[in-house]
Amino acid sequence: MHRYQLDHLALLAGSLLAVAPLQAVQWKDLSDPEDGYFDASPVLDDPWGFLPLAVPITEPAVGLGVAVTPLFIQPNGYDADGNQRRPDIFGAGGLITENGSSGLFGFHAGNFMDNRLRTVSALFDFSLNLDFYSVGTDPSSGTSRSYSIDATGFTLGGLYQIGKSKWWAGGGYNYNQTTTRRRSGPPIQGIPDVNDYQISTVNLQVQYSDLNNSFTPTSGFDFGLQVDFSAKAIGSDSNWQKVDLDGVYYQSLDPEEVLVLGIYARTACALNDPPYYLNPFVGLRGVPAMRYQGECVAETELELRYQLHPRWSLLAFGGAGLTWSSASGGITYQQEVIAGGLGFRYLLARRYGLHSGVDIGYSEDSGSAFYIQIGTAWPRF
Numbered sequence: 001m002h003r004y005q006l007d008h009l010a011l012l013a014g015s016l017l018a019v020a021p022l023q024a025v026q027w028k029d030l031s032d033p034e035d036g037y038f039d040a041s042p043v044l045d046d047p048w049g050f051l052p053l054a055v056p057i058t059e060p061a062v063g064l065g066v067a068v069t070p071l072f073i074q075p076n077g078y079d080a081d082g083n084q085r086r087p088d089i090f091g092a093g094g095l096i097t098e099n100g101s102s103g104l105f106g107f108h109a110g111n112f113m114d115n116r117l118r119t120v121s122a123l124f125d126f127s128l129n130l131d132f133y134s135v136g137t138d139p140s141s142g143t144s145r146s147y148s149i150d151a152t153g154f155t156l157g158g159l160y161q162i163g164k165s166k167w168w169a170g171g172g173y174n175y176n177q178t179t180t181r182r183r184s185g186p187p188i189q190g191i192p193d194v195n196d197y198q199i200s201t202v203n204l205q206v207q208y209s210d211l212n213n214s215f216t217p218t219s220g221f222d223f224g225l226q227v228d229f230s231a232k233a234i235g236s237d238s239n240w241q242k243v244d245l246d247g248v249y250y251q252s253l254d255p256e257e258v259l260v261l262g263i264y265a266r267t268a269c270a271l272n273d274p275p276y277y278l279n280p281f282v283g284l285r286g287v288p289a290m291r292y293q294g295e296c297v298a299e300t301e302l303e304l305r306y307q308l309h310p311r312w313s314l315l316a317f318g319g320a321g322l323t324w325s326s327a328s329g330g331i332t333y334q335q336e337v338i339a340g341g342l343g344f345r346y347l348l349a350r351r352y353g354l355h356s357g358v359d360i361g362y363s364e365d366s367g368s369a370f371y372i373q374i375g376t377a378w379p380r381f
Helices: 014-018 041-045
Strands: 051-057 065-074 088-097 102-112 117-132 145-161 167-184 194-209 220-230 240-252 259-271 296-306 312-326 332-349 354-363 367-374
Touching: 041 332, 051 088, 117 167, 145 194, 312 354, 332 367
Parallel strands: none
Antiparallel strands: 051 065, 065 088, 088 102, 102 117, 117 145, 145 167, 167 194, 194 220, 220 240, 240 259, 259 296, 296 312, 312 332, 332 354, 354 367
């Protein structure tokens, strides 16, 4: 399902130069016979090939870092409409960043029953150092509190195709044991400096998708709704809910797909006071994670990509986000942010329509940030 955050790991295009699949691909095989450019399609063609990636982490909230993982990608061909089916993806590894965050993880996105059943599963053990601006204070003040969040757990989920339609429905389960520690900033009334919390949630999911490519779409629409339920009856420490609705739309503006417009929109709300670090936040490029967080969030982003060469493209993007939260005394806190930037892409695997590159995003309060992308900036898994 699209809300799983596994797909938010940024992947470095240049690291593919170090590809060494189990069944060795010769360097000469990585030169596309059609244009002579570097092309990673032979790696994806190999059913047992993998990409031993050193993955830069460029998220401003945790600082620069690296994740190391062997990444297996198994394409699944095309459906009756000629759209690329969702590939099977498996990986495992670890990460570390300059602010002291670290973690181990493993994940799998699979397809079964003649590609009618989509599954996502993951194991993780993370220690993240994050700044929160919406906990215990007016978020517009710009005052942050720093917390360490140690989380160990797993997630399981699946979607089943409804008939022969573009609709999918299913659900999932998430469990993790979390410990939070205040690192800096004043204490917060009602939140211990050190706090253990057990999270156990089930969710219901509905998705509609007719994207023409899983990696870098140029046409189609994908919409998803996920509702999470946390309950003491299934092992959680408290009862709360979260609703998340989002979608993407792609449209080629000319027959040759020289100009491609992309639109992303999302709204999410948390109900009945989940742990503060689980409240939704604005996730636009140029905005650090957790910087704009609230009980409810709405955001949208537009992207225009120009294919200036069969291998190279330029893009511009921009968007806006809004958060709001209720406080005692009937006070409502609201935040707004505008962000945008520029980027480029290289057609990394021609046979699979996989583009890779770099985005530079900017927002007024947070300055600039860069993101390394493999595929679309709005992945849908």
